[in-house]
Amino acid sequence: MTFSRAKPTGWTDNVDTITAAQINQIDLNQSRAIDGNAGGTYTPSASLTFGGSAGVTIGASNTLTVAGALDVSGTETVTGQVVLSGNNAGIGLRLLTLNDADQTVQGATRDVLMIPVTLTANRAYTILGTSPVPKTGHVLRIVRASVNMTNTAPSNHTCTLNFGGTALVFRGEKWAYLHLMWTGSQWLPITWSPTTLQVLAAIKDSWA
Numbered sequence: 490m491t492f493s494r495a496k497p498t499g500w501t502d503n504v505d506t507i508t509a510a511q512i513n514q515i516d517l518n519q520s521r522a523i524d525g526n527a528g529g530t531y532t533p534s535a536s537l538t539f540g541g542s543a544g545v546t547i548g549a550s551n552t553l554t555v556a557g558a559l560d561v562s563g564t565e566t567v568t569g570q571v572v573l574s575g576n577n578a579g580i581g582l583r584l585l586t587l588n589d590a591d592q593t594v595q596g597a598t599r600d601v602l603m604i605p606v607t608l609t610a611n612r613a614y615t616i617l618g619t620s621p622v623p624k625t626g627h628v629l630r631i632v633r634a635s636v637n638m639t640n641t642a643p644s645n646h647t648c649t650l651n652f653g654g655t656a657l658v659f660r661g662e663k664w665a666y667l668h669l670m671w672t673g674s675q676w677l678p679i680t681w682s683p684t685t686l687q688v689l690a691a692i693k694d695s696w697a
Contacts, residue, residue: 490543491521492521493514493518494514495510495511495514496511516681520643524692525673543642560565582601583598583600584599584603585599585601585602585603587602587603587604587605587614588605589605589607589608589609589610591614592612592614592615593615593617594614594617595617595618595620595621595669596616596618596629596652596669596676597621597622597623597624597627597671599629600628600630601629601630601631601632601635602616602631602632603632604631604632604633604648605633605634608646609646610646611646611648612646612647612648612649613648613649613651613654614648614650615650615651615652616650616651616669617652618652618653618671620657623673625672626670626671627671628668628670628671628679629668629671629676630668631666631667631668631669632665632666633648633666650667652669653675653676657678665681665682666680666681667682668679668681
C-alpha cells in the first residue's frame with residue numbers, strides 16, 4: 490500500500506491554492522506514517538513489503554525483537570554468535586521416518602532419516618541430491634536405532650543405502666548410524682557407527 494497524493498500534478502507557486510480536502514489528505518497520510526524518530530506501536534491492516542536492493546539495516550547497538558514467528562526463505566548470513574535462551578528455545582531438524590519399503594529421498598529436504606528398527610524384508614533407500622541440490626556442507630544423519638537399547642532388537646533384515654553410485658548396507662545391529670555430507674557435487678560419508686569389527690574396516694565390512 491502507498492499513500493495517495495493530495496495533488497498528483499503538484500503545486501505551482503502563486504498559481505495553485507490548497508483546498509481543505511487536500512490538506513486533510515496530507516494530514517491523514519502523515520498520521521498513518523511510521524515515526525522514524527520517536528517510534529511507536531502500529532497495527533497495519535496489511536503486511537509491509539520492502540522491495541528494491543537497499544535492504545533494512547539494524548545498527549550494532551540496536552536489537553530486532555520478533556515476538557511471533559520469523560520466516561526466512563532466502564539465504565541468511567550470520568556473522569555473529571547465535572545464542573539459544575529460555576526453556577523453549579531450540580533448533581528443529583527436519584526428520585523423516587522412512588517406510589518399511591524401498592524409498593527414494595531428496596537429501597536436501599531432510600536433516601535426519603530414521604530407518605525403522607523392525608523391517609519385514611530387506612529394503613533399499615536411495616538418497617538423491619538433484620532437486621533441490623543440497624547446500625555445500627549440508628549434513629544428513631541416517632539412523633537406525635531402537636527406543637529401548639537394552640530390550641529391543643532390530644529385525645535381521647538389512648537396508649541398503651544408495652547414494653551417488655555408492656551402496657552401503659545396514660545389517661541387523663541393534664543400532665547404527667551414518668552421516669553424509671554434501672561436498673558440492675556428491676554425498677560423502679563422514680562418520681558411521683562402529684561394529685564388532687575394527688572401526689577402520691567399518692566401511693568395507695559393516696557398510697558393505
